[in-house]
Structures are given as C-alpha cells and as structure tokens.
Amino acid sequence: MKKVFMSIFLMASSSFAFAQGFQINLLGTKQTGMAHAGAALKTDASTLVFNPGSSVFLEGNQVYVSGNAAIINNSFLREGASKTEYADNGIAPPFSAGVMFGPKEGKWKAGLAAYTPFGGQTDWGKSWSGQMALTSLELQAIYLQPTFSYKISDKLGIGAGFIINFGHVDLQRNLPVTGSAGGMGSAQLKGNGMGYGFNVGLYYQATDAFSLALTHRSTVKTTVDDGDAIFDVSTALSTSFPQPNTFKSTLNLPSTTTLGLGYKATDKFTLALDINYVHWSVYDTLSFDYKQNTPQLQDTKSPRNYKDSWAFRLGGQYGVTEKLAVRGGVGYVLTPIKDGYVTPEIPDANRIILTLGLGYQITDKFSIDAAFMFEDLEKRTQTNIETGLQGTYKTYAYIPSLALGYKF
Secondary structure: OHHHHHHHHHHHHHHHOHHHHOEOOOOOHHHHOOOOOOOOOOOOOOHHHHOHHHHHHOOOOEEEEEEEOEEEEEEEEEOOOOOOEEOOOOEEOOEEEEEEEOOOOOOEEEEEEEEEEEEEEEEOOOOOOOOOOOOEEEEEEEEEEEEEEEEOOOOEEEEEEEEEEEEEEEEEEEEEEEOOOOOEEEEEEEEEEEEEEEEEEEEEOOOOOEEEEEEEEOOEEEEEEEEEEEEEOOHHHOOOOOOOOEEEEEEEEOOEEEEEEEEEOOOOEEEEEEEEEEOHHHOOEEEEEEOOOOOOOOOEEEEOOOOOEEEEEEEEEEEOOOOEEEEEEEEEEOOOOOOOOOOOOOOOOOEEEEEEEEEEEOOOOEEEEEEEEEEEEEEEEEEOOOOOOEEEEEEEEEEEEEEEEEEO
16 A cells, blocks of 8 residues: 555656746747747847847837747547547647837946746646546746846847846646545645756847847756645545645746757848757756655655757748738757656657747837747657556647737
C-alpha cells in the first residue's frame, strides 16, 4: 500500500509541472503574424518584451494591448485501444500589454509590460484512460516587467527590465481509492507563487537595410508556498491524507536567448529572422514538500531531465498602402521533452508554425493589428516512465490574436 500511494504522488508531481512543457509565444500581435519573429524590428511598445534595446528608437509615447484565444486540440490513442480520446480544453486567453514613455528627442525610454510567457489549461475529463495521471490543469505565469532603455548612439540601443512573476496552478486527478461519496477518490493541488528575473536586449542598426538584435530573458525561479493539497477519500483513508494540508514546490521557468536579424528589402517589404535558444535543462527535477506527511504521503522528488532546445522563426511584412500592412511567417520549434517524460498536460513534440497577419493605421495615433497562428505538433507515441501511461498523442493549435495600439 505504501508503494502504491508514493507512486500516486510521483504522478501528481510530474503533472504539476505543466508550464515546463509549454512556452507561450504570443507576446505581440505584429510579431505573432510573423511567426513570433521581430527582435530586430522597431514595431510598437511590445518591444519592451521582445527587445528592450530597440524601444528607445520608437517615436513618442505608446501603449498597446494584445489578446489571444488559444484553442488547443489534444488527442490520445491508448496502446491497444481502438477509440481516440480528446481533451475539452476550452479557450485559453494569453495576453500582453505595455506602456512606454520618454522625451521625444531624448536618449531614454521607460515602460511597463505585463505578459504571459508560460501557462494554459487542459481538461481531459474525469473518465478518460489517463485519469490517474491527470483530469484537468489550469496554470498561469504572469510577468510584470518595468523597463528602461538607453540610446548609446544613433545606431545602438540597450535596455533592461526587472521581472516579477505571479504564478497560479490548479491540478486535479483521480485516485484509485474510494472517495467520500462512494465513487472514485480525487486529488487537487492548487496554489500561488512568485519569482523574479530580468530581461535585457541590444539593438544595432548596422546599415539602412540591416538591423541586429541580441536578447536574453532570464530563468525565473518561482516558489509556491503553502499551496493547498486537497484529497477526496473515504473516511477510512482520511488519516493517510490529512486535511487541511499544504505543500511547497519550486519551479524553474527557463531562460530564452534570441538572436534576431531584420532586413528592409524595399521601402515596403521587411523580413525578420529570430533564432531562440531556450535553456530548458534548468528543469531537471521537480520536488514537493508536504507540510503533513504520513507513511502513504511522503515528500517526492521526480526527475524531469528536460534538454535545451531551439526554435527558428522567419517572418515578413509588406506595406500594401501607407495604412495597411500584411504579414506572414513560418517557424520550426524543437521539443525539450525527452522520450519517456511526455505527460498529458501538454503532450509536447516538435512543431511547425504557420502564421498570417494584418495591420491597419486607423489614425496617426490609433492602430489595430490581427493575426492567426496555426501549430502542427508531430504525432508522438510514448510510454511515461513514472505513470506507465502508454499511447499516441497528436496536437493542433489554432490561435487568433488582436491588438490595439495608441501613441500619445
């Protein structure tokens, strides 16, 4: 019995780390329309996130708000089964927003950005074949970033921002025991956490046509203190799962380093290439420390063994008129998750990205942008080394995006 319950919570710990398997790249609608490329471009106040070093080259004071509707289609065919199962994920709403200000002809800009680089939601239901690994999960990582940028010369800018992360998680799964109402038991882990980091960037206008960028958004170590561990079990098992109970856990959200290239081919046509290196290997282990332990409920230390990965993004923008711009892009992202460690929260795999976008300058001060991103994740057959869940995953993502911008 002791081994059974210890394995249960190893399963729970692997499921809790949803953010580590899915990075949200929806931090600016103009960039989304170009496959999330644009670190070496001067676009709008979203540069506070993409490259603080280019913000100082933008004209005037600016504010932007970008919202997305992420529709994720997850399917799973368990080994030996004939029926494919689908998650009912709903619509996740990643967002980004920022305000930037400074003297019109000055050498500095300051700003504040808020964005969601990690998170999402997954709901497989309470009766699917992997219910002992996960039934549902909601996770948010909201970064708040005050930023300052400085123009070293007419061609070179540098910027930096301090990151405060506000995290939230709510995980639910079934237990192979009797619940309080006579059905199957369940477990829920939920809590809030905070973490800190930084975002720095360099921007260099090498020639009238070429621009270069180098950015680094740091690892953010986020600690959940006093998260609630809630168990629905029969009275006979209540001493094995004491209530109320809490837990502590630390998640390392990985750093991202980006090399960007911008090329203005003509007065109307601009290309952007971004190469991202994501330091996923900081997530090698996930540990849980429960305030109240029992022989059946012990602290856990679960290996994750993620590997560093790369993403390649190519996008372009064409000015149809002085007010109307069209955008498009393609990208390829390598998964950081090794075989044996794929879990049903977001069953990650190498992915192809295709995007389209539009931008319209309504007035001299007011603009609107829209984009659509499609992601096709490779089919992946896996056996998880901790839960034993074996089968084939397939995922598609459909993500419309809309942003408003204003100069003041």
